[in-house]
Amino acid sequence: ILNVEQSPQSLHVQEGDSTNFTCSFPSSNFYALHWYRWETAKSPEALFVMTLNGDEKKKGRISATLNTKEGYSYLYIKGSQPEDSATYLCAPSRGSTLGRLYFGRGTQLTVWP
Amino acid sequence: NAGVTQTPKFQVLKTGQSMTLQCAQDMNHEYMSWYRQDPGMGLRLIHYSVGAGITDQGEVPNGYNVSRSTTEDFPLRLLSAAPSQTSVYFCASRNTGTATDTQYFGPGTRLTVL
Numbered sequence: 001i002l003n004v005e006q007s008p009q010s011l012h013v014q015e016g017d018s019t020n021f022t023c024s025f026p027s028s029n030f031y032a033l034h035w036y037r038w039e040t041a042k043s044p045e046a047l048f049v050m051t052l053n054g055d056e057k058k059k060g061r062i063s064a065t066l067n068t069k070e071g072y073s074y075l076y077i078k079g080s081q082p083e084d085s086a087t088y089l090c091a092p093s094r095g096s097t098l099g100r101l102y103f104g105r106g107t108q109l110t111v112w113p
Numbered sequence: 114n115a116g117v118t119q120t121p122k123f124q125v126l127k128t129g130q131s132m133t134l135q136c137a138q139d140m141n142h143e144y145m146s147w148y149r150q151d152p153g154m155g156l157r158l159i160h161y162s163v164g165a166g167i168t169d170q171g172e173v174p175n176g177y178n179v180s181r182s183t184t185e186d187f188p189l190r191l192l193s194a195a196p197s198q199t200s201v202y203f204c205a206s207r208n209t210g211t212a213t214d215t216q217y218f219g220p221g222t223r224l225t226v227l
Contacts, residue, residue: 001172004155032212043203043218044156051213089155093212099144099163100171101212103155 002026002102006090010108013080020076021107023090027071031095035064035075038087038106047075047088080111115139117219119204125225126194134189134222136204142217144210145187149173149200150221156203162187163210194226 005024013019023033032051036044048057053068061078077084087108091101120135138145146161158171162181176198178190187206191198202222207214 034212034216043220046215046217049213049215091156099207099210099212099214100158100161101216103148103157105153105155 002092002094004090004092004102004104006088006104006107008107009105010110012110012112015081015111015113017080017111018076018078019080019109020074021088021109023073023075023092023104025071025073025090025092025102027069029094030068030071031093031099033066033073033093034091034101035073036089036091037062038089040086044089075107077109080109082111082113085109085111117204117206117217119202119219119222121222122220123223125227126191127227128195130194132191132194134191134202134204134224136187136189136219137185138187138204138206138217138219139185140206140208140217141184142206142208143184144208144214144216145181145204145206146171146216147177147179147187147189148203148205150203151200159189159202191224194224196226198224199226200224 035047038044050066055066066073087106089106091103117138143164147159148156160179162168204219207216
């Protein structure tokens with residue numbers, strides 16, 4: 001078991017606001033971190049896979065950073081839109097556990113028009 | 114490519130019944146896994162497979178069985194259903210067991226055990 005914390009648990013923002021959330025995980029034996037976007041009644045959709053300390057990934061208005069030394073990753077959404085409403089999951093992996101992903105409980109984002 | 118497919122989408126069972134949740138992928142992925150998702154919990158790993166003929170337990174394996182006779186298919190068997198197994202089940206696959214590969218999820222099976 002790996003203790004993965006995501007904060008905040010939920011977030012409500014207005015359309016156009018920029019927002020960010022955090023994924024915290026034990027830094028020891030870190031291997032990779034996955035971010036997923038999960039819309040209601042659908043399946044999780046991969047956003048990023050990150051491996052290196054200082055890594056930054058970007059996909060449209062969504063970007064993520066990674067700090068493996070202190071054990072956290074930030075996900076940023078610039079100019080949130082109602083279609084960004086979803087639960088955002090992070091899942092780190094440790095080198096010792098055959099590629100197993102440990103999922104956090106997610107941050108539920110609601111963007112109001 | 115259909116990606117990862119799961120059947121059925123919905124299922125209602127009575128306590129003690131058995132059934133198999135089907136999962137298939139057409140991407141020739143080596144690594145497949147089953148998760149359950151419960152309210153207030155993260156996705157929890159039930160079983161996984163790193164290739165045909167190789168399976169292993171995840172975090173919550175009790176009450177479930179798996180086998181992997183082909184690369185494409187990874188069925189999950191509920192041996193004697195219990196109300197605690199009411200959940201949404203997701204199958205996932207990725208190219209290899211390496212955690213740097215993107216993992217793809219199926220659409221899920223919503224199971225209710227009465």
